[in-house]
Structure formats: C-alpha cells, structure tokens
Amino acid sequence: MERLDELTGLIERHGRPGAFRTPVPRLTLVRQDGPADRVDLHYSTMMCLVAQGQKSFTDTFVGAGEVFLSILDTYVLADMSAGYRAAVLEIETSLLLDILTADPLPPPSGVPRAFAKAGADAALVDAVTRWVRLLDEPDTAAALAPLVEREVLIRLLTGPLGATLRAGVRSRPVVEVRAAVTFIVEHLTEPFTVGDVARAAHVSEATLFRLFKATLGVTPVQYRQAHRLQRARSLLAAGAHTAESAALAVGYRSASQFGHDYRARYGRTPGRDREHLMRPDVRATATRLLSF
Incomplete structure (x- = not known):
C-alpha cells in the first residue's frame, strides 16, 4: 500500500530507537531496527497502526497494514521483527466521549476483550499518515493536530473496531475492570x-x-504480578537497582519468590537479565520500550 510506504518513511525519519513520544500530543512512533524478543510493553487505551514488520504477544499477532486497539491498561511481553515501524495514538477519553455525544449506537453488550485488531482501510491509513506528517510542519501542527486526531478516532469508530472502542468508555464491565486496575496500580x-x-x-x-x-x-493476582515484574525490570534496566532492591521497590517481600517469578516471565534470573539489559546494544531500546 503506497500510504504505508509513506508512513514507514515518516517514522524512520522522525522516530528514535524504541518508542518515541513526539511533539504532537498523544502521538508516539515506534522504531525497532533489529529483532527484539520478550520486550515489555505497557498498553493503555491506545491504537497502534503497524506500517512495517510485525509484533506478537500471547495469542495476538499484528502485521503491516493492521491496526491494534487496546481499551485497558495491561502489561505484555512482545516479540518484534527487525524493521518494525508503527504509529501509536494514546486515546484521550474526554475527546472520545465528546465525539460519542452524537453517536446513536447503544453501549455494546457482553464483556469485550481488552485487545482487538483489524485490517486498516485506506481512509484510516491516510488520516494517520497526515497526522504523522504534521511533524514536518511545526508551524501548523498545533492548530491541525487536534483536527486530524479527531478524524482518526472517527475513522476508528466507523470501522470494524468501532464496537470495541465504544466499549472502552461505555461498557459497564470495562468500567469495573478499569476501577480494579486503578486500585492495583495505586497500591502496587x-x-x-x-x-x-x-x-x-x-x-x-x-x-x-x-x-x-x-x-x-x-x-487479578497475575495482573499485579506482571505489573510488578515489569516495573522491577525497568528499574534494573535503568541501572540504579540491584535485584534485591528492585524487588523491594515494587512490593515483593520475598527475594526468592521474586527470583522465581522473574525467571518464569523473562527466562533469566534478575541478575543475568540486568547484565543483558545494560548492554549498550540493548539498553537504548529497552529503556524506551519498558515504559511504553
């Protein structure tokens, strides 16, 4: 798709290794030059359009030309191919609710999955490309970015991911899970x-x-554990903590339990993984992606 080629070029020009929050509000560019395995990702309510390459986690695979949507905060381990390029929209709930005031559709029924994906149609790719292209126009970006961001959300709402996006703010089960997630994070x-x-x-x-x-x-217990371990790994990657101090900082009371859980998730002991994360060829990407 021609638009994907343009979007890939824009990400390569404006992005940085890992996840880069751009001057355009709520726009993050992801540029992974080499393959990356078992990378920590934090997903909030967001949309990710993959322009090149692919990533996978648990039972989800997202490739070039596909859009991935998350409606809840969660923490996953992902694998990324070399040359992975993506544009990410961190969805502003208040803006989405404003758009939905004119939406005639009722709240979705049932309990939705936190993740969904679909092929990105030409209109959505075009809108996202124009949004990223504003990085070439700093003088007009402040005025135009909110308009294009609103268009991207409308394109999502009128596409195959519309029901999932509505569920993110209108579904009672999602509201209840979000309240639980907020409690876990605040009392981690x-x-x-x-x-x-x-x-x-x-x-x-x-x-x-x-x-x-x-x-x-x-x-809920597995959710808390994943968040604690990801935060501990972020501390180890920053280089200021030992395995023992990182464990205590995230709420573990047992160093042996921390070591067991950490190795089960990452395939290495905390000490060995710290050595890996501190390597120059790994650290630049790791520290930018761990908090993404």
Missing part, C-alpha cells in the same frame, strides 16, 4: 487481597475474576 507496593480489589470495583470476587479473565486473559 502494598499488601492487599483480591477482596480489597473487588470492593474498589464494587463487584464480588467471583465477578472480578470472571471479568479479568474475559477482558485481559489473566487473574
């Missing part, structure tokens, strides 16, 4: 029970478990 380093999380979301423990498995594919 503190001891708490699943019952505490359920009360924060105003649901029963059984309902909380069911909603997490349906939307995110993990239990």
Whole structure:
C-alpha cells in the first residue's frame, strides 16, 4: 500500500530507537531496527497502526497494514521483527466521549476483550499518515493536530473496531475492570487481597475474576504480578537497582519468590537479565520500550 510506504518513511525519519513520544500530543512512533524478543510493553487505551514488520504477544499477532486497539491498561511481553515501524495514538477519553455525544449506537453488550485488531482501510491509513506528517510542519501542527486526531478516532469508530472502542468508555464491565486496575496500580507496593480489589470495583470476587479473565486473559493476582515484574525490570534496566532492591521497590517481600517469578516471565534470573539489559546494544531500546 503506497500510504504505508509513506508512513514507514515518516517514522524512520522522525522516530528514535524504541518508542518515541513526539511533539504532537498523544502521538508516539515506534522504531525497532533489529529483532527484539520478550520486550515489555505497557498498553493503555491506545491504537497502534503497524506500517512495517510485525509484533506478537500471547495469542495476538499484528502485521503491516493492521491496526491494534487496546481499551485497558495491561502489561505484555512482545516479540518484534527487525524493521518494525508503527504509529501509536494514546486515546484521550474526554475527546472520545465528546465525539460519542452524537453517536446513536447503544453501549455494546457482553464483556469485550481488552485487545482487538483489524485490517486498516485506506481512509484510516491516510488520516494517520497526515497526522504523522504534521511533524514536518511545526508551524501548523498545533492548530491541525487536534483536527486530524479527531478524524482518526472517527475513522476508528466507523470501522470494524468501532464496537470495541465504544466499549472502552461505555461498557459497564470495562468500567469495573478499569476501577480494579486503578486500585492495583495505586497500591502496587502494598499488601492487599483480591477482596480489597473487588470492593474498589464494587463487584464480588467471583465477578472480578470472571471479568479479568474475559477482558485481559489473566487473574487479578497475575495482573499485579506482571505489573510488578515489569516495573522491577525497568528499574534494573535503568541501572540504579540491584535485584534485591528492585524487588523491594515494587512490593515483593520475598527475594526468592521474586527470583522465581522473574525467571518464569523473562527466562533469566534478575541478575543475568540486568547484565543483558545494560548492554549498550540493548539498553537504548529497552529503556524506551519498558515504559511504553
């Protein structure tokens, strides 16, 4: 697709190794020059249009010309191909709600998955390309970027991912999971029970478990563990922490449990992984992607 070639060129010109937050609000460019395995990614409510290459995590594979949508904060391990290029929109909930005031469709029923993907049609690719192209026009970007961003959201709402995007702000189960996620993140380093999380979301423990498995594919405890481990890995990558101090900083009370969980997720002990992350050829990408 010709537009994808242009978008790829724009990302190569304006991007940086890893994830680069551009001067255009809520626009991030991802440029992965070499292959990357078991990379930590933090997904918030966002859209990612892949211009070149592919990435995969759990049961999801996204390739060039496809758009990936996330409607909940979560933490995944991804593999990326060499030459991966993507443009990311961090979706502003207030803007989406403003657009939806004129939307006649009712809130979606059922419990949606947190992730969805679809092929990107020509209109969406064109809108995203024009949005990224504003980086070449700093004098007009401030005035035009909000208009093009709004168009991108409208293109998403009128495409195959529209129902998932609506669910991100209108679905009661998503609102309940988001409340639980917020509680977990805000109390990450503190001891708490699943019952505490359920009360924060105003649901029963059984309902909380069911909603997490349906939307995110993990239990609340597994969600907390993934977030703790990703934050610990980010601290190790920054070079200021040992394995023991990183474990304590993210809420682990047992160094042996931390080591067990860390190796199960990343395939290396915390100490060995710290050595790997501190390598010059790895660190530049790792430190930019771990918090993305």
